[in-house]
Amino acid sequence: MSPTFFNQSIDHIASKLSEEEVSSIYGYNLVDQLENLSVLLFADDTALIANSTYGAVQMMAMEMFKEIGLEINLSKCEAIRINNGDLVEEDLEIEPGLYIRSVKKNEQIKYLGIKFNDEIVFDSNETFIKFRNQLERLVATPMLHSDQKLIIFNQCLWPTLVYQLQYAPLESPSVKKFLEDCDKIIRSAVKDVLMVPEDIPNAMMYAPRKYKGLGLIKAAWEGQLQQLNITTKLKQCNNAHLNQTMNFEELQRKFCRNLKLTNEEIVGNEILTKNHPAKIARGILREKEFSTWTKLPQKGQGVSHFREVPYANSWIFNTQGLANSEWKSSIKMLGGVAAVRMVPGKSQSGILCRFNCGEKESLGHVLGGCKHNEQLIDLRHNNIRAMIAEELRSKGSISQ
DSSP, rough: OHHHHHHHHHHHHHHHHHHHHHHHSSBBBBTTTOOBBOOEEEETTEEESSSSSHHHHHHHSSHHHHHOOOOOOOOOOOOOOETTTTTEEEOOOOOEEEEEBBBTTTTOOTTTTTTSSEEEOOHHHHHHHHHHHHHHHHOOOSSSHHHHHHIIIIIIIGGHHHHHHHOTTTTTTHHHHHHHHHHHHHHHHHHHHOOTTTTHHHHHHHHHGGGGGOOOHHHHHHHHHHHHHHHHHHHTTTTTHHHHOOEEEHHHHHHHHHHTTTTHHHHHTTTTSOOOOOHHHHHHHHHHHHHHHHHHHTTTTTTGGGGGGGGGGGGGGTTTTTTTHHHHHHHHHHHSSSOOOSSTTTTTSSSTTTTTOOSSSHHHHHHOOOOGGGGHHHHHHHHHHHHHHHHHHHHHOOOO
């Protein structure tokens, strides 16, 4: 079936089943001042909505499917029958001897990838195990560099959870625990990939990459952010039934409150009116993590300067010119977890330089003052000087 014919078929079915003479007689009245609902369609899934068993049978008997060369496969159909608020388990008889199976009490069904019975069902345990196994395989593969593994995690692995988070009941204790557990295994996996110590600051891991943070996904944010985005999209649909049955702005504000965004941040950044509010809110949250990072007593020293020249920080996500080991060592230095004696917990032999310089073994001393590294320090200085000179020559600022 060609895409054009498919779209025309859907339009034909929708127009036939939603005609006023059909919906007014057989459809279900959800909101008094609006027309009755008689059909919901998504791709090739058609859900008839009737106010009675008779109405459902009559809509099934309509010829709109046959008119476009299609037939209803009753073996793939299911009926949800509700009478005065109670689920009716008796199968729906379409004509003598011909039935559609009815959903039974406590039975779990799946529609558009979402499981539900009397409410949406989010299988936290199954989803977590599947995600953890995929993450462990990514970490264990010897075929990729560390930066490549992070790219695959962000662009391929994490998106597998996005759809589930868009409908997950976030207030459920099991879902909250699921998000917390996801954050723990993600942080652990990233530390394994980068081969950094456990005490690397969490704030650095979530801070923006433009400020030399790792820009890591945080599941505890993403549940709220994904539902904030979906709520905004539904609000923009301007559907009369949705507008009457849901308070979209209050839902948006609830998600923002759960993310601990202030009213000034919400209004000042126009989060409730933008097309992609999650992107804006995520940026605010990352900025807060960077601020937390700068305030750390030891590992936050000098971090505030990373904000001054963002374009110079691109190496954190573009490793061109750096060996994989050099890139990982640089991240350790940024996080204040490099193995130098001045870093708390890194030495049991005091804080003086291990090469008997008589100076404290700080990162600055190792990189710029230790006589043991004098040749490497001079080489780095000469390389940087040559790079600056070459750039100036290319711009005609100095002669050859």
